[in-house]
Amino acid sequence: MKRTYIKDIVPETEVKLSGWIERIRNPKNMIFIVLKDITGQIQITIDKATNPEMTEKLSNVIANSVITVTGKAVLSEYVKMGGIEFFPTTLTVDSIADALPITKEASLDQRLNHRWIDLRDGNKSLIFRVNTTLEKGIRDYMISTGAIEIHTPKITIQSSEGGSEVFKLDYFGQPAYLTQSPQLYKQMAMASGFDKVFEIGDYFRAESSFTNRHATEFIGFDFEISHIESHHDVMDYLEGALRNALQAVKDAHSTELKETFDVEIDIPECDFPRIPFHEALDIVEKEYGYKGEKVDFDPESEKLICQYVKEKYNSDFVYITEYPFEARAFYSMKCEDNPKLCKSFDLLWKGIEITSGAQREHRYEVLKAQIAEKGIDPAIMNDYLEFFRYGCPTHGGIGLGIARMLAKLLNLPTIKEATYIFRGPNRITP
Ligand code: ATP
Numbered sequence: 001m002k003r004t005y006i007k008d009i010v011p012e013t014e015v016k017l018s019g020w021i022e023r024i025r026n027p028k029n030m031i032f033i034v035l036k037d038i039t040g041q042i043q044i045t046i047d048k049a050t051n052p053e054m055t056e057k058l059s060n061v062i063a064n065s066v067i068t069v070t071g072k073a074v075l076s077e078y079v080k081m082g083g084i085e086f087f088p089t090t091l092t093v094d095s096i097a098d099a100l101p102i103t104k105e106a107s108l109d110q111r112l113n114h115r116w117i118d119l120r121d122g123n124k125s126l127i128f129r130v131n132t133t134l135e136k137g138i139r140d141y142m143i144s145t146g147a148i149e150i151h152t153p154k155i156t157i158q159s160s161e162g163g164s165e166v167f168k169l170d171y172f173g174q175p176a177y178l179t180q181s182p183q184l185y186k187q188m189a190m191a192s193g194f195d196k197v198f199e200i201g202d203y204f205r206a207e208s209s210f211t212n213r214h215a216t217e218f219i220g221f222d223f224e225i226s227h228i229e230s231h232h233d234v235m236d237y238l239e240g241a242l243r244n245a246l247q248a249v250k251d252a253h254s255t256e257l258k259e260t261f262d263v264e265i266d267i268p269e270c271d272f273p274r275i276p277f278h279e280a281l282d283i284v285e286k287e288y289g290y291k292g293e294k295v296d297f298d299p300e301s302e303k304l305i306c307q308y309v310k311e312k313y314n315s316d317f318v319y320i321t322e323y324p325f326e327a328r329a330f331y332s333m334k335c336e337d338n339p340k341l342c343k344s345f346d347l348l349w350k351g352i353e354i355t356s357g358a359q360r361e362h363r364y365e366v367l368k369a370q371i372a373e374k375g376i377d378p379a380i381m382n383d384y385l386e387f388f389r390y391g392c393p394t395h396g397g398i399g400l401g402i403a404r405m406l407a408k409l410l411n412l413p414t415i416k417e418a419t420y421i422f423r424g425p426n427r428i429t430p
Helices: 052-057 108-113 125-144 183-191 231-261 277-288 299-313 364-373 378-386 402-409
Strands: 015-025 030-037 040-047 066-075 084-095 168-171 174-178 196-204 217-226 274-276 317-321 344-349 352-360 395-401
Touching: 030 066, 052 084, 125 196, 125 217, 125 231, 125 402, 183 196, 183 217, 183 395, 217 231, 217 402, 231 317, 231 344, 231 352, 231 395, 274 277, 277 299, 277 317, 299 317, 299 344, 299 352, 352 402, 364 378, 395 402
Parallel strands: 040 084, 274 317
Antiparallel strands: 015 030, 015 066, 030 040, 066 084, 168 174, 196 217, 217 395, 317 344, 344 352, 352 395
């Protein structure tokens, strides 16, 4: 007989159920089990006198063990759980659990040490079901607009962002790196005439950050699009993808998100506001008396500008645009009217940066000069520079950290909770 999910049980119909023992009570004459699967819970009732074999099988079984039962559910006015009660005719113990090594009161670190048990708790699989829908919403939008999904290599010979935050590895005697982002290979696809590409993949950053928003390995969503007029085309495209993804989450999970996380999905009615970096700095100083960094946005400025935008435009999203070139990667295109600034942007959501993007420099000579200006050894950029020698359209794109977005979406305090298995400077297990 095929297994039935608890949510699909029809009373008085013979079914087979498999799941976890959430609770088991073993008083004198009866055994009561709360059985749980991914879809719900049901009470199982066993009369010891008429089922001695089952009683024997369950004699040393405790909560968290896994069983399979066949039988029928009947309507019962005494049972709160869905108003039905299950009477098994057969029972198999698939796995006997030991007592759990962590309790509900365990610290985050202890929980992460036993992540597989932590994830069993309550409705935590919902986090990853929402993640699935979020990525599907993004992917559906990309595909509906003709974008090609690519998978770039994660082992490279050059670091994409420059700097020291790369994991080095020994590639058959030759030094190689784990990729920090698909940046260079997305741009290569533009030079190949792919027009629009995207990737959802794993990236690696050897940064020793102990924050609630940094991991050493994270899942990023990236896209790159060609034949753009400016970074504003990139922002428009990203906005379309995010609206689609949020709507998909809202459609699929509204009720359970409200019940489990007390979260309602807000999709802003207005366009995401766009505020140039220097204007944003002034706003933060004028409105809140806070003097931020002059070349980049620090976390406090991010929080304050989001507060301002929420009050003024009722939007949880805001684009900060035209950052100083000094603060951005060498491949950002400079603004024609002020070469100290570039056609870059960050998207902030509910107080933190979730995306960086820009129009990229596609002109070979200009790009070469920008590499030199950033003090990067041109020799290590030779392969990359070749992409721009044989014809390359204007283009731009973004990178977005999925766990950052998910954590904000579900009001989780850290991306550790929104990442299936977290990797940080002092965490490489399980
Ligand atoms: P931050 O300033 O917050 O460290 P960044 O400017 O280094 O981020 P980018 O290189 O622009 O980030 O990467 C684009 C996006 O990828 C970020 O907006 C973020 O959502 C995500 N991201 C970057 N680094 C990490 C990380 N270490 N852990 C998790 N997500 C990250």
